[in-house]
Amino acid sequence: MQVGTVDFLMSTNKQYIGRFAPSPSGPLHFGSLVAALGSYLQARAERGTWLVRMEDLDPPREMPGAADDILRTLEAYGLEWDGGIMYQSQRHEAYQAQIEAWLDDQQAYYCQCTRKQIKLAGGFYPGSCRDLRLGAAGNAIRLKVDTPVLAFNDLLHGHISIPAPLAAEDFIIRRRDGLFAYNLAVVLDDIEQGITEVVRGADLIEPTGRQIGLYRLLGQPEVRYLHLPLAVTENGNKLSKQNHAPAIDKTNPRPALIAAMGFLGMQPPVDLVSSSVRDILLWGTAHWQVANLPATTAITLAHSAPSSG
Template sequence: MTQTNQYVGRFAPSPSGPLHFGSLIAALGSYLQAKSHQGKWIVRIEDLDPPREMPGAADDILRTLEAYGFCWDGELMYQSQRHDAYQGQIDQWLAQGDAYYCQCSRKAIKEAGGFYPGTCRHLNQQPKDSAVRLKVDTPIVAFDDQLHGRIALPESLAGEDFIIRRRDGLFAYNLAVVLDDIEQGITEVVRGADLIEPTGRQIGLYQQLGHTLVSYLHLPLAVTENGNKLSKQNHAPAIDKTNPRPALVAALQFLGLAPPADLAAHTVEEILMWGVAHWQLDKLPKTTAITLAF
């Protein structure tokens, strides 16, 4: 595990499709925050869910980042190569009684009101056809965000024993992302506001692991006129690898900066350097979503 006092940030896309403008916002915001702190910026491919992945998407994402001038520090991490670490931690928690097997279906939980009430917590279910849930005895009901200040989380969700390995054997995002951030020495997580809700569970995992918490900065989401966030699931158009400068300048504007009119005529490296030099958190829009006209 990396031990450092230096700022370490990251961009962690899932290879479910090409990068779109919303992805660019997350990449750029995390990059500018890291580099303005003279820190490291790491890229991790979150290939945790093969059924949702698109063949060739991981390589396409990396080529896109390169076309936009993003140079990451250190080696790439792929979550698909980290299964032993995830399972090792789950086995430890199961042995300690901090996690348990659960055979409740999504349908049953939905019929019970959508909140898992701890049905299998004391039933000693067998591993076969079971998910694994982590016991949550001290719910995280709020956290401090670098942009938004104190954010309250839904108490019903916060207190839920949550899944760390799915019934189909796939590892849960919350577990993987925290173990990976610890392994990579991440000091601050900069990402889109769509990931505010799971932050409480992730903070709880840091506490369960006895590890120093990271800080969080949730950037505004780019949404369409009908309120949907730009996402691969919503078929957001891929950003252009052959002509990256207009989108890069537009992303700077989205993040509250005021690039000069001629900045788009410069190289992507110069555009990023301008962004680092002018990056200020107090310029960021203090909203969780910004509507884009498409």
Template structure:
């Protein structure tokens, strides 16, 4: 049997908030309950969106919550040459091509790219995106909690961007190449990434690699109906007093615990979580609004 390798891969666009703590805990408990390895990767692909010092702050937060990662932290900003190497190979084979279509133009045609530049044989990538010719569309996949999930056909069939017109590498490409390189066997993350999962499985197939398992956790939603995210200005979790957020996040993930667990140390709570974690305890819904004020902690 292949050893379990999981990962938590935050972007350094701000400090960790409650939603990202849920993702970190879910991936950690799933890895450790399978006697596996838990990796941390900083997905610093988009410098304009990054907050100075956020990467270090994220690592300090994981330490405060006693989520100990295995091995060295990987930074995507140090792996650009690997992404470009794969793109160059696809360009040479005709699997990828340059595209000059703008977002406005694509929106005018229904919001999905229709392959306008696929056979134009454009050269030179200045002010052009690089797209991957879709030859392995994925219309559905099995999620470890939610079962068979469908991907919209128009999305699955689309030749998607692997390098943006501003020169930045696309998330879908980088994350798959990194997961393959690090030997990740299962991805545990928020339900907001269900749709990109289809494209990522397509990339595994196009690269000739065995696909992996996926488990999507419920999203923490704010009272305004938006997911808790850095983009929506979700507040940072407290590094100095981690227990309330830790217990609330575990409750969100379906744990039921007595007062003796709630009064234990952080290390004891984490160890108890690893021992008692089960996928079937997760809520069946993909979105939940947490109620922070109604708990005894």
């Protein structure tokens, strides 16, 4: 996809860079459309840049062909991104280099503790391996958290406090199976891409403190955060690929786009559904306001996801 292929969405604000970063564990569902649309409209309303990054960090959970299917779905919904696609699977050297630098500085260390042991210790890792100087074989790698981030400001939810036991926990940056941890990868990637604002689902509020801590440890400018409400089922479960949420319809995107705008607190006119995808997104960009977003972390869908295929 070429930069600026849609003339009315040409980027002009070089100071704003946002992104949508799906994991290719399945096709896009209504909940992921909400996240994609919210980040897209925020970037376009700011006349900024909107990037797409594929978070293919966990091969056992990925579905063959899902990454390409996600990109084709974004295209069908008119959500055209700027520049090329970053794939986390091509970023392993950068992640490993940073980990090795922290190991050399004794900012990170090897840990042999299992989830069962941590659960028995009260649910939070107590630092058991911090000073043991263990070897690499079969062990995870944790980052020392010496200055916990106890709160942050969210553009929608305001001041958010983080429980002290969670904030102070030395957290994993590489798993014992050798896979890199999300918190490490997402921050290094956002820095590499120059992201200035992260718009994503409220299920990612909890790790935000750790990510801010990484920015500070790395001496990098912190990004702003906007956590959108999650779409949940009547039994309280988040719409997700793991919960078998149905894929959105690539052949008829307009109803789901309109439904996603309504979910995000917008009030599109009834006849907008008969407009082109381009005009629907034009309307959305012109009427997007963070102040109109529902100030909640979850919204229950009365029925199955709108306009699923």
